[in-house]
Amino acid sequence: MNQLIHNPEIEKFPSNEVMLDLIDLKKVYPTPKGDYVVLENLNLQIKKEEFITIIGHSGCGKTTMLSMMAGLNEISGGKISVLGSSIKGPGPDRGVIFQAPSLMPWLTTMENVMLGVKKVYPHATKKQKEDICKYYLHKVGMESSFNKRASEISQGEQQRVGIARAFAIKPKVLLLDEPFGMLDSLTRGQLQDVLIDVWNKEKITAVMITHDVDEAIFLADRVVMMTSGPKAKIGDVLPIEFERPRTRKAILEHDDYYKYRKHLIDFLEH
Numbered sequence: 598m599n600q601l602i603h604n605p606e607i608e609k610f611p612s613n614e615v616m617l618d619l620i621d622l623k624k625v626y627p628t629p630k631g632d633y634v635v636l637e638n639l640n641l642q643i644k645k646e647e648f649i650t651i652i653g654h655s656g657c658g659k660t661t662m663l664s665m666m667a668g669l670n671e672i673s674g675g676k677i678s679v680l681g682s683s684i685k686g687p688g689p690d691r692g693v694i695f696q697a698p699s700l701m702p703w704l705t706t707m708e709n710v711m712l713g714v715k716k717v718y719p720h721a722t723k724k725q726k727e728d729i730c731k732y733y734l735h736k737v738g739m740e741s742s743f744n745k746r747a748s749e750i751s752q753g754e755q756q757r758v759g760i761a762r763a764f765a766i767k768p769k770v771l772l773l774d775e776p777f778g779m780l781d782s783l784t785r786g787q788l789q790d791v792l793i794d795v796w797n798k799e800k801i802t803a804v805m806i807t808h809d810v811d812e813a814i815f816l817a818d819r820v821v822m823m824t825s826g827p828k829a830k831i832g833d834v835l836p837i838e839f840e841r842p843r844t845r846k847a848i849l850e851h852d853d854y855y856k857y858r859k860h861l862i863d864f865l866e867h
């Protein structure tokens with residue numbers, strides 16, 4: 598058997614505990630022409646420590662679904678629970694990374710990460726909080742830029758800081774909305790590696806929207822495909838059974854890679 602194939606005997610995670618449960622989820626946006634039902638009967642269970650990527654046509658409702666998981670967008674019907682508790686709004690148990698880096702441009706990279714850390718560790722000493730910020734900035738390769746303002750670093754570096762900031766608050770779930778969509782392919786690949794490296798160590802649950810089929814396969818334990826709207830739902834789910842850690846080279850050389858790719862492209866084309 599090829600080395601890359603997932604071996605359930607030795608693989609300890611993802612666990613079977615359900616982290617995020619989307620039950621009969623519905624979203625309706627009022628419009629001047631009447632109600633627009635974006636999502637309906639959407640059901641999805643995401644296991645603890647799982648990495649899920651979401652693909653679907655533009656406008657099908659991916660961001661709507663993710664922002665509802667984040668608690669930033671009201672739920673019109675059904676429910677979303679995190680470890681069995683219905684979400685009521687945003688919370689530190691869910692970190693979010695958007696496509697455009699959302700750092701405060703006038704603050705340094707340290708200060709940007711510190712904003713979240715202060716909220717989550719109010720009783721830690723200044724030194725402890727600084728150590729947490731430094732630890733995560735180091736993890737994303739920004740150790741030489743602690744004192745640079747966000748406005749002075751590149752977009753790729755800003756997204757690195759965004760990843761550090763999201764992990765530093767120790768969320769249970771990380772929600773990513775096309776975080777690398779604005780980056781060139783080299784930087785994109787580097788940041789995929791950074792993300793997977795930190796995710797692997799922190800063992801949190803990650804849900805990421807992407808338009809890139811290769812990125813979806815490289816990162817995911819399962820790729821979730823959404824049907825086109827209106828009334829979009831989960832159309833199909835593809836488990837990606839490559840062993841971790843993964844390298845692009847090994848995946849590209851694996852026969853299953855092309856089967857996975859064909860499956861996703863067939864879904865998107867029909």
Ligand SMILES: Nc1ncnc2c1ncn2[C@@H]1O[C@H](COP(=O)(O)OP(=O)(O)OP(=O)(O)O)[C@@H](O)[C@H]1O
Pocket residue numbers: 626627628633635653654655656657658659660661662826
């Ligand atoms: N606040 C809103 N009011 C009315 N309609 C909205 C609102 N937000 C989104 N929509 C509509 O809902 C649909 C889903 O939008 P959403 O941004 O969730 O899709 P998406 O799959 O993330 O798209 P993309 O891949 O292009 O980012 C679209 O038709 C969009 O125009």
